[in-house]
Amino acid sequence: MQKVINKDFKTLNGEITIPADKSMSHRAIIFSSLAKGKSIIKNFSDGQDPHSTLNIFKHLGVDISQDENKIIINSSGKLSAPIQDLDCGNSGTTMRLLAGLLAGQNFNSTLVGDKSLSKRPMKRIIEPLTLMGANIDSDEYKAPLIINGKPLQPINYVSKIASAQVKSCILLAGLGIENNDITSVTEPYVSRNHTEILLKYMGANIEIKNTTVSISKSELKPIEIDIFGDISSAAYFIVAALIIPNSKIILKNVGLNPTRTGILDVAKSMGGNIKILDKREICGESVGDIQIEYSELNGCNISGEIIPRLIDEIPIIAVLATQAKGITKISDAQDLRNKESDRITAVVTELKKLGANIDETPDGMIINGKTQLTGECEVETYHDHRLAMSLYVAGLITQKPIIINGFEWVDISFPNFEQLFNELKQ
Numbered sequence: 001m002q003k004v005i006n007k008d009f010k011t012l013n014g015e016i017t018i019p020a021d022k023s024m025s026h027r028a029i030i031f032s033s034l035a036k037g038k039s040i041i042k043n044f045s046d047g048q049d050p051h052s053t054l055n056i057f058k059h060l061g062v063d064i065s066q067d068e069n070k071i072i073i074n075s076s077g078k079l080s081a082p083i084q085d086l087d088c089g090n091s092g093t094t095m096r097l098l099a100g101l102l103a104g105q106n107f108n109s110t111l112v113g114d115k116s117l118s119k120r121p122m123k124r125i126i127e128p129l130t131l132m133g134a135n136i137d138s139d140e141y142k143a144p145l146i147i148n149g150k151p152l153q154p155i156n157y158v159s160k161i162a163s164a165q166v167k168s169c170i171l172l173a174g175l176g177i178e179n180n181d182i183t184s185v186t187e188p189y190v191s192r193n194h195t196e197i198l199l200k201y202m203g204a205n206i207e208i209k210n211t212t213v214s215i216s217k218s219e220l221k222p223i224e225i226d227i228f229g230d231i232s233s234a235a236y237f238i239v240a241a242l243i244i245p246n247s248k249i250i251l252k253n254v255g256l257n258p259t260r261t262g263i264l265d266v267a268k269s270m271g272g273n274i275k276i277l278d279k280r281e282i283c284g285e286s287v288g289d290i291q292i293e294y295s296e297l298n299g300c301n302i303s304g305e306i307i308p309r310l311i312d313e314i315p316i317i318a319v320l321a322t323q324a325k326g327i328t329k330i331s332d333a334q335d336l337r338n339k340e341s342d343r344i345t346a347v348v349t350e351l352k353k354l355g356a357n358i359d360e361t362p363d364g365m366i367i368n369g370k371t372q373l374t375g376e377c378e379v380e381t382y383h384d385h386r387l388a389m390s391l392y393v394a395g396l397i398t399q400k401p402i403i404i405n406g407f408e409w410v411d412i413s414f415p416n417f418e419q420l421f422n423e424l425k426q
């Protein structure tokens with residue numbers, strides 16, 4: 001689908017509620033399906049990725065129904081053998097977390113994905129799971145993953161990358177091991193920790209020490225959870241308000257877990273006028289409203305421990321940096337090449353078309369601003385929802401309209417993205 005972005009408004013103003021967090025939606029379904037009893041998930045994400053996870057658990061024999069805005073899960077606490085392949089769609093989180101869970105079951109299963117997911121690296125999870133005794137066949141470490149379920153052994157795994165998907169995969173494998181054996185994962189920096197927080201909240205034996213998380217066999221209690229808004233979705237509005245003159249907006253009910261708020265730290269360090277209002281807690285997670293005003297910005301360096309805290313926001317941070325005075329250098333972000341697209345090459349190629357002064361490096365990019373983006377061109381989304389949304393925001397400040405090819409990929413995470421922008425346009 002082609003989308004033409006016109007500058008048919010003057011500024012952004014008003015309040016919107018940000019839709020549900022994707023990472024939390026996946027985890028709420030997975031952990032509730034393992035908890036004996038009735039769980040209720042309110043405000044479940046309407047993105048396609050979390051729905052891939054939900055559908056898979058139906059195929060694993062879990063009773064899942066929907067009542068208005070609620071997902072109701074009645075689980076025996078046990079999964080049953082699927083009679084068909086389990087389709088993860090575009091979702092890396094679904095495939096990597098479920099590989100860990102399914103490797104230790106007493107049945108076989110096959111995880112498949114779409115074209116983009118089938119190209120993404122699975123060695124990062126197959127390797128540790130194999131060390132735990134798992135039997136997983138793949139085509140050179142790519143999906144489909146054919147899992148011959150069997151009892152696993154514990155591991156103390158030191159991961160080279162800070163990845164919540166790798167960490168959660170191993171923790172889910174460890175959670176099922178009998179005999180109270182402890183499995184642990186250590187990562188170089190702390191990646192998003194929703195798995196740890198939610199499992200603890202549901203009664204799991206889980207311990208966190210610095211960058212190491214340990215787990216052993218646990219009975220999970222069912223939950224009632226109201227999923228808060230996704231800071232990764234809020235990021236597009238945060239950046240748009242910072243770069244569109246005279247904007248002032250409030251984003252309601254956004255998750256503020258410190259392992260996800262790198263975008264706020266970066267935007268503030270660039271001079272962004274951002275305030276947190278009404279901070280509160282939901283199921284052990286920080287939540288609040290974010291107020292953002294148009295600001296004069298300066299470039300900055302982004303590297304090291306902050307990278308996992310803003311990994312999904314780098315495409316939209318690149319757009320922000322085109323409007324900041326001076327150089328913004330992003331490094332230590334080589335894993336961006338393994339996302340839904342090679343996000344380093346894709347972002348640099350497409351923002352160059354719009355007139356940005358941006359160059360690729362092996363592990364990131366260098367942006368020199370402030371540049372008036374020109375537009376009057378077609379840009380590509382590489383089957384990547386975050387590229388589509390970042391280019392939309394860039395298109396709001398170009399001198400001439402732009403055409404985005406493949407805009408439908410937005411639905412992977414954020415079906416009402418454009419509608420919410422329209423509510424703020426004045």
Ligand code: S3P
Nearest residue numbers: 023093162163164165166311312
């Ligand atoms: C996610 C972890 C991150 C992130 C992805 C969601 C999760 O991936 O990019 O969008 O929910 O665990 P990595 O663990 O590969 O960094």
